[in-house]
Amino acid sequence: MAPSLSYSAAVILQTIGNGYAYGFEVMDVTGLPSGTVYPALRRMEDAGYLRASWEKAAAAQREQRPPRRYYEITTLGKQALADARSRYRLLAERPATRRTSPSKA
């Protein structure tokens, strides 16, 4: 049985599902501190709810910064998020703002 998500983890998962792909972006959107967001990202990556990969170097070079690590939700993550939405009503009420997918090119 997959471990159930805490409310904070569910909010973070939903934020990733909405297209916010970087740790600091998740912090900006959710208002959660970095000490909460990053361990939650690691946990959910371990649990298979999230998949992480590195940004393409060319995109980073264009902006003269190192490549960032971005996260995307997996199918298992989507199931866990749906389960969490049924348990946390407030989560379902949160605006599901979708932003465009990050550039990987």
Added chain:
Amino acid sequence: MPARWIVIAASLLVPPGQRAEWRAEWEAELAHYARVRSARRISTVRRSAGAVIDALWLQAGQWRSLRFLLRNYRVSATAILSLAVAIAATLVGLACWDAMLHRPPGVPDPGQLRSLHFATSDDPFGAISYEDFRTISTRTKAFTTITAYPYSVSSGLLDFHGRTERFVATEAVDNFFAALSIQPVLGTLSLPRDGGPSGDAVVISEPLWRRLGTDPAIVGKTVRINGHAATIVGVAPASFRGMLFVWNPDIWMSFAAAEAIFGNPPTQVTDRSQRWLHIVGRIAPGVTDAAAAAEVQNLVAAIHRQHPSELRQTVIVRPARTTPESERSWITAILATLVASVLLLLTVACVNVANLLLGLALSRRYEFSVRTAIGASRWHLILPQVRESLALAATAGIIGYGIARAGLVWLSSYRPSIGGFFPSPAIDFRPGVLVTVIATALITGCGLAIGLIVAWRSTSEGLSLAITHASTVTHTPRTRLRNGMVLVQMAVATLVLVALGVTVSSLARLQDAPLGFSSRHLGFIGVNLAETGYTEQTGPSFYERARDRLRSLPGVEAVSFVDSPPFLGGWGLDTVSPTEAPAGTPAVRGIRASVVDRQYFTTMGIDIGKGRAFEASDSASAPEVVIVNETMARRFWPGTDPIGRQLHIANHDRSVIVVGVAADGKYDDIDEAPAPFMYLALSQHYLPELTIVVRTTPKTAPAISTLVDRLRDIEPRLAVGNLGLMSLDQLLALPLFFSRAVAAMVGTVAGITLLLAIAGLYSSTFYSVHQRRQELTLRMLLGADVSNILGLALRSMATVAVTGAIVGLIAGGALLPLVSSLFFGIRPVEPLVILGVAAGALMLVVITTMTVVWPLARRGPSLQAMR
């Protein structure tokens, strides 16, 4: 960029296999954040601080327990901080005990070192005369080597190549360093034998050597100590802080040098009745303490046969410590109180942490029940919780050790002022190996105890109860353990309030205690005429001119002279008997005597109840007169008038006539019992070194420096600075130092304990109210108002809290008689303190409960709470 450094430092916590990738992710995020946001530095630093938690989480790896603590970091941080404060206080208490009672002197092989005490009926840990020491040291076989030193220090100013340093000096016999096996840093540590050549040789400490510029060729150079030339023969290592309690000498000198520099009487090394030296020696291999004591006892008996007038002394051999045996009893009492208090504080902190973790464990009850249902043993549930509390205690221990060490290092370098004449005391409180080992054991014990209590409690509920609990509205969880914790917290808080009440009350009484003299607007100036060439013939005229000059200043009411003002010691000790006492009546030893001028009683405001004060007619050629205090008059001439009676002063073999009876006063300590005291006339006992007492008016008092300037108008070379100038407040700093230190100590411990107890009470109340939230909401929906809800919560807390307060009061009442001797004017039962404490404890419960319940009750019923 500080944020980047935080990430780099935190990356050290990340497992090596993940470190590079982890750091790359964090640095990329910070770089992007800084570029797009042009963020303020504080904001970037705050964001990067989370990297530490992230790194810790990764380090925790598969360790579920640490991950659980990190996930609940607010509760963990609260628990760690409260435990860290308590551990820090415990370490401070243990370090004080070690430094003041247990730690041996800083010499090689301290286990062989023994102190020899020579008990008399007056002094259970008496000293010995110089001549007796020499006799014993040449004849003893039980000790391979023995040496002697006085329990006294002198202070002054040292000049070396234009650099002036204040110093603490002491004396010792020639073999002092050799007997203690102290090796020099420079030169030799051999002091000259008394009366021998090189009498001006001195040994200095390594810290003084460093203050003087760390001159590698300092040996053989001349320094001026209080204006006298002395030659440095060696530098003692910093690891050796001397054999004296509290004072760390900068200079060691021979008795001859002390005679020349400080004016010590030459009779101290020739007169067998002057017992002022303390002996330490290295016990011979295979010799027991009892055998050594028996041998020295035989030597003392032999001395007594040769000199029958000497006191009979009983020899006691004890392991050598820098704390004098005579002081150990009260220091033990104080430190036992301190250690008991901090252990109590640690108990409160452990209870608080257990309480917080119990609250946290509520959220895992369902998890534990399910794990039990699928086959996990109770041990599998207990182990991770014990691991969590051990990790928590270890973190708290590291933080607490850091706090305590920083505090103890500061305390070791702190130099409190205890009056102008005295050098500042200093003790090395830094925790040693023993304290660290005990503290580690305590921390581990706390972690284990907390973990086991929480694990036992959180796993004791069965599966069905845990599962059905979620749907039971009026279910009241078992609260015995939590009630027990509230009771303990309340009892400790009450006990602490009792300690605080007693301390404050004692200090207040001490500060208002009658001193026997009018204590306002007095100033004291020490002067030494010997250094400026005055003699017994010319000195008295200087005193008269000084009095007239100072008296003529605006704001000066009276001027007087005394050999030593109250509370600074330095009195003469005489052996006295009434002349007309029946033959065979033993003389009374150790009667304190002070030399004063005829204005002294007026200046100090001391009443002369019978007879008269000294007069001009009491000259050197007139019959010698004395004024005794009321206690002495009652003791020597009970029921009769002492005026005109004669006293025989045995140690000077002369008779004096009593001309007056002065009111009793405080002489050495504010809390001392009335004791005999007598005053001799300065006009009949010229002294070149005196203290000038000046009484000033409240509003127009001149500064003490102005008084000194006027004295230097008469004699420009007058030595004043080295002896000190002080006001009465400075004078009272010494007798009040101990009481103020105790008050500060108890106050600090009490403050921390009280804060922890309040936090504990708050958390207990918080959790029990929140457990009953659904019930309280139902009651409000059914019509209960704010006062009903408050009353309900108070009633549920009151029984336990009041029982705890009563336990605390009973414990306080039982402990008070044991420690009442440490406090001034405290009776075994203090009704005001007990009433105040009971009221304070009650207020504590009411305020804590109201703080928790008020927001809930004021918001009114919330359907959210019913979900």
